[in-house]
Amino acid sequence: MTTTTTDTPAATTAETVLDARGVTMRFGGLTAVKNVDLTVRSGEIVGLIGPNGAGKTTFFNCLTGLYIPTEGEVRYKDKVLPPKSYKVTDAGVARTFQNIRLFNNMTVLENVLVGRHTRTKVGLWAALLRLPSFGREEAASREKAMELLEFIGLAHKAEHLARNLPYGEQRKLEIARALASDPGLILLDEPTAGMNPQETRATEELIFAIRDQGIAVLVIEHDMRFIFNLCDRVACLVQGEKLIEGTAAEVQGDERVIAAYLGEPFEGAPGAEEVAEVEAAEAHSEAAHDEAAADAEATDSTTSSTDGEDR
Structure with a gap:
């Protein structure tokens, strides 16, 4: 598959924040992402598009430690990212999800505070004994969380349940929670899914404001008007491979991109059965990951309970 990449002169002089090289992800005998290269530089908003089953979310999961790529590497500011999602967040990369994952029974403020935990340094004993250092850090975290709620326009709902x-x-709140970790790069997975035009426009303005704060943005989206208005560069994935990367005008005018979205075959295009197999493999892997996370949480809870009985 032929790949086209175009960079503007200004973009090439900026610091590279994300550098994904040869990222490949296989599920058994299925290849969901194949040899994808992608860079995001400071001050950039980069879009990732492609028809259903193209491997966009799988690629996101490889970038954020939810999946360990079968091949290739992912660097953040020239350091290879560790294969653990919480360590990736700690390194400076945050994300939102296609399906909203808020803590529904916690307040708006508490949800943002959860996102702040990677930047808190006070230890367990300081928290248990309520030492002055804990109080100072807790106050600083609340102040930061309220600043973020003000930024997204939800400060007046800080005590509402999510x-x-x-x-x-709720979409805005998930973005605020991601921003609470002070990222240098934020990955947004379909941030306008299910939104009306007014909400979509508000999200576009919010993303521009995030970029203006010096945070690089990588976004997946199916709304082509939104993505082409928003992004400095756009990459298109088809069957896990990067078909083209360039400006909005270059990508939306490419005949192969048009054919992929219209469902028309072109040379090297996957068949419907291949697309369905990859989608099924991705769904199975997501379910396995969620089940493993739930088992780990249950184990931690049991261990904590046992430790308490021993004491």
Whole structure:
């Protein structure tokens, strides 16, 4: 598959924040992502598009430590990212998910504070004994969280339960929680999914504001008008391979991109059965990951309970 890449002169002089090289992800005999290279530089908003089953979310998962790539490497500011999602967040990369993953029974403020935990340094004993250092850090975290809620326009709902927010505001809250970790790069997985035009426009303005704070942005989106208005560069994945990368005008005018979205075959294009197999493999892997996380949480809870009985 032929890949086209175009960089603007200004972009090439900026610091490289994300550098993914030869990223490949296989599920058994299926290849969901194949030899994908992608860079994101400071001050950039980069879009990732492609039809269903193209491997976009799988690629995101490889970038953020949810999956360990079968081949290739992912660097953040020239350091290879560790294969653990919480360590990737600690390194400076945050993300949102296609399906909202808020703590519904926690308040809006508490949700943002959860995202802040990677930047808190006070130890267990300071927290248990309520030492002055714990109080200072807790106050600083709340101040930062309220600043973020002000930034996204939800400060007045800080004490509301997350589940009671309208859909568009839940999306905003998830972005605020990601920003709470002070990332240098934020990955947004379909941030406008299910939104009306007014909410979509508000999200576009929010992403521009995030970029203006010096945070690089990589975004997956199916809304082509939104992505082409928003992004400095756009990459298109088809069957896990990068078909083209360039400006919005270059990508939306490429005949192969048009054919892929219209479902018309072109040389090297996958068949419907191949697409379905990859989608099924991705779904199975996601389910396995969620089950493993739940088992780990249950184990931690049991261990903590046992430790308490021993004491």
